[in-house]
Amino acid sequence: MSPNPSEGDYQVQGQIGFILRKANQRHVAIFASHISDLTPPQFAALAKLHDVGETSQNQLGNMIAMDAATVKGVIDRLAARGLVRLSKHEVDKRRLQVNLTDEGRRAIEELVPLAKAISDETLSPLSAKDAETLLQLLTKIS
Amino acid sequence: MSPNPSEGDYQVQGQIGFILRKANQRHVAIFASHISDLTPPQFAALAKLHDVGETSQNQLGNMIAMDAATVKGVIDRLAARGLVRLSKHEVDKRRLQVNLTDEGRRAIEELVPLAKAISDETLSPLSAKDAETLLQLLTKIS
DNA sequence: ACATTTTCATTCGTACACAAGTGATAACCT
């Protein structure tokens, strides 16, 4: 029954959205098993800040694909833990500048090797070549 | 400076976790542009229910990769909108059985064609062959 | 039969993620 392809052949588990969600879940779990005191978004914010130095909150958010409301929460939590410092921009009074503290800098520099291990473990079911292919294809749909 | 590969070459934006997160963001946005009155998890729950018929909340959660706390919220919202119906299992008094209502069945059957379009649009930057490859590789790391 | 362990569901707390609305400031433009 139903050899009609527009009818009964839809399986959520095979859809790109579902698989993307699951892959993400697995990655977050691997991340947490290596770095338990920071979330992936928090880590991304620190790493990017280490990369570019002082920026405004919104600018940082743009760089790591977070909207203003989301980045605020992430930065507030990092600030509460003393990893970043906030200050008003001297010229543009709207802007809230974000900086790494010494502790934040130390933290991110220590964590980068772990982050590499996390990426490796996430991709460990694949050969090096397949991992490379996956990153390329995934980038295209991002 | 720093030709040392273990030092300065870490870029968050190139890591699998970051790209996965971004790809997911894009997919969710595409989903919302086609189906605005349901979220991807809600849709997954309805689709799976339509597939397997009556099940318990936890069982449904297992099938669509949601833990007990998450699936409860999703199902409660679907129930509040009359798309699913909850009832106690007659034998096993711990279980909460979940069923599609007629309205829920009508909804999911109408939405499946849209869901296919969503998957297609998400994968549209890729050739059919690359899309297939992506799904396979992604499944392996899920 | 009874105690131990599992399973099912719930609740609480924390953390993204984004839409929509607000207020303040800056940039632009005639």
Added chain:
DNA sequence: AGGTTATCACTTGTGTACGAATGAAAATGT
């Protein structure tokens, strides 16, 4: 200059997502 528009940050509300703790009921082991 003065009005319009854009940008920056914040707030509220909704919806995942998961850890941890709880209580009820079922399954298991002896």
